[in-house]
Amino acid sequence: MKVAVIGPGSLGTLYGGLLADAGHEVWLCHYRDAYVEAVERDGVRIESDILDRSVVEADVRATTDASEAGHVDLAFVLVKAHQTRDALARHEGCIGPDTTVLSLQNGLLNERILSDIVGPERVLTGITYQGGDRGDPGRVEHTYTGETRFGGEDMDAAREIAGVLSEAGIPDVEAVADYRRRIWEKQIGGVSVKPLAALTRLTCGGMVADDERVDLMRDLMREAEAVADAHGIEVDVDYDADVIDPLVDSPHRSSILQDVLAERKTEIDHINGAIVELADEVDVDVPRNETVTALVRGLEASYLDEE
Numbered sequence: 001m002k003v004a005v006i007g008p009g010s011l012g013t014l015y016g017g018l019l020a021d022a023g024h025e026v027w028l029c030h031y032r033d034a035y036v037e038a039v040e041r042d043g044v045r046i047e048s049d050i051l052d053r054s055v056v057e058a059d060v061r062a063t064t065d066a067s068e069a070g071h072v073d074l075a076f077v078l079v080k081a082h083q084t085r086d087a088l089a090r091h092e093g094c095i096g097p098d099t100t101v102l103s104l105q106n107g108l109l110n111e112r113i114l115s116d117i118v119g120p121e122r123v124l125t126g127i128t129y130q131g132g133d134r135g136d137p138g139r140v141e142h143t144y145t146g147e148t149r150f151g152g153e154d155m156d157a158a159r160e161i162a163g164v165l166s167e168a169g170i171p172d173v174e175a176v177a178d179y180r181r182r183i184w185e186k187q188i189g190g191v192s193v194k195p196l197a198a199l200t201r202l203t204c205g206g207m208v209a210d211d212e213r214v215d216l217m218r219d220l221m222r223e224a225e226a227v228a229d230a231h232g233i234e235v236d237v238d239y240d241a242d243v244i245d246p247l248v249d250s251p252h253r254s255s256i257l258q259d260v261l262a263e264r265k266t267e268i269d270h271i272n273g274a275i276v277e278l279a280d281e282v283d284v285d286v287p288r289n290e291t292v293t294a295l296v297r298g299l300e301a302s303y304l305d306e307e
Contacts, residue, residue, distance in 0.1 A: 001164055004029050004072040004094040006087050007079030008062075010134035011104070014142055015076060015170065017044035018051075020058035022168035027069040028062040028138075029091045036062040038137035046132075048142035051169055060138070067093025074100050074161060077114065081107035081270035088117055100157050102150060104128045106255075107270030108187050108278065111152075111180075124158050126150025126179045127186045130170065147172045151179035184228045185235050189243040191224045191272050192217035195292035197254035198266060198299060204250040214244055216288065223286040224275050230282035256296075263303040268296040 001024045005012040008028035020026040028044075030036055039062035046056040063069060072094045079087045084105070088095070095101065095118060102124040103110040111125040129146025148170065151158045158175035165173045176182065196207050196217065208214055218239050228235050237243065259266045272293040279286040 001025070001074060002069070002072040003027070003074045003076065004066060004069055004091065005076045005078060006066075006091050006094075007077060007083070008035075009078060010132035010140045011128065011130060012076060012078040013044055013134065013138060013140040014046060014130060014132050015078075015165070016060055017046045017056055017058050017138075017140070018168045018170055019164070020044065020060045021056050024164070024168070026058075026060045027066070027072070027094065028060055029064075029066045029069075029094065030062060031064060031090065033064060035137045036064055042138055044138045044140075046140055046142055050142050050145045050171070056169075062138075065093065066091035066095075069094045071096025072099055074102060074164075077101060077103045077110075078105060080265075081105050081110060081113075081267050082265060084110065084113050085117070088114075100124060100154070100161065102126075102161065104148065104150065106187065106190060107267060108183065108274040109270050111183075121153050124150050124152040124154070124161070124179075125183065126176075127182050145171050147174070149174055149176045149179060149182045151176050181233055181235060184224075184233050185237050187271065187274075188221050188224045188228070188235060188237050191275055191289065192220040192239075192243060193247070194254055194256040194266075195220070195268065195272050195296050197257040198260045198268070198296050199292065201257060201260070204247040204252045204254060208244050208247045217244060219288050220272070220292065223279070223284075223289050227275055227279045227282065227284050227286065230284050231278060260299060265304060266296060266300060268293055268300070272296070 003019055004027045005016040006029045016026045016028055043059045101114055101118050114123045126149045128148040131144035132140045132142045134140050162173045162175040221239050256266045272289045275289045
């Protein structure tokens with residue numbers, strides 16, 4: 001299978017490296033020449049205490065011009081959600097009429113965005129709990145493992161790709177018809193954690209150390225669950241057991257906080273902002289999500305010169 005990874009961060013490097021090691025033709029599509037030169041010279045190296053090997057090394061092609069790869073069978077989309085349209089426009093040269101596009105991005109609007117670009121029949125979306133820390137270009141430490149679930153209109157394609165990923169050594173991969181429910185259940189936790197991380201600059205453990213903040217987190221999740229229900233998606237999230245309790249004493253800094261500290265644009269529009277947008281479609285009130293969305297957008301404006 002010929003595969004393009006659009007957005008080869010830690011997750012893209014992990015997936016791309018394992019697929020290349022399994023014998024597939026993999027192209028990492030980036031926007032920086034220095035990244036491409038390093039990967040073309042040194043390949044990909046994955047260090048892991050999770051896989052059956054502690055080190056995986058593979059030769060992988062890299063490019064800033066995806067037309068060099070030609071049309072691929074599978075295009076992974078793993079950029080930040082707000083970068084999706086620009087990234088696909090930059091790398092449209094690898095996406096042909098028979099290319100399947102798979103998003104495992106955070107956010108609630110990815111399926112809509114990709115369907116607008118390539119058509120819904122070729123889009124697969126879902127979630128993954130694989131995780132890693134990115135080092136130099138092509139280097140990643142595989143630090144966390146969990147399920148990967150995805151689906152779409154073409155479930156035959158989803159099952160075929162799930163099989164390819166599993167054979168490449170990626171743990172716990174499955175094609176599922178209820179992929180939208182899985183996406184919502186993952187993102188409901190995000191709507192509580194991410195905006196408060198950005199606004200307080202606290203670690204995950206610090207956020208849940210105060211009862212008032214925890215109450216606000218629960219309110220944000222209740223609103224999101226009401227929106228899911230109004231869209232016909234029944235979710236099953238235990239706010240405390242699934243979201244809050246695992247954060248106790250956690251030193252982790254949410255990705256959105258890392259973006260704020262680096263003065264980058266965040267994914268707020270695709271997380272809480274998406275809740276607001278989707279709530280408006282079904283006439284559900286989400287005042288707390290509206291408030292945190294506005295506040296994080298204002299925080300972004302303070303350093304992105306968007307006042």
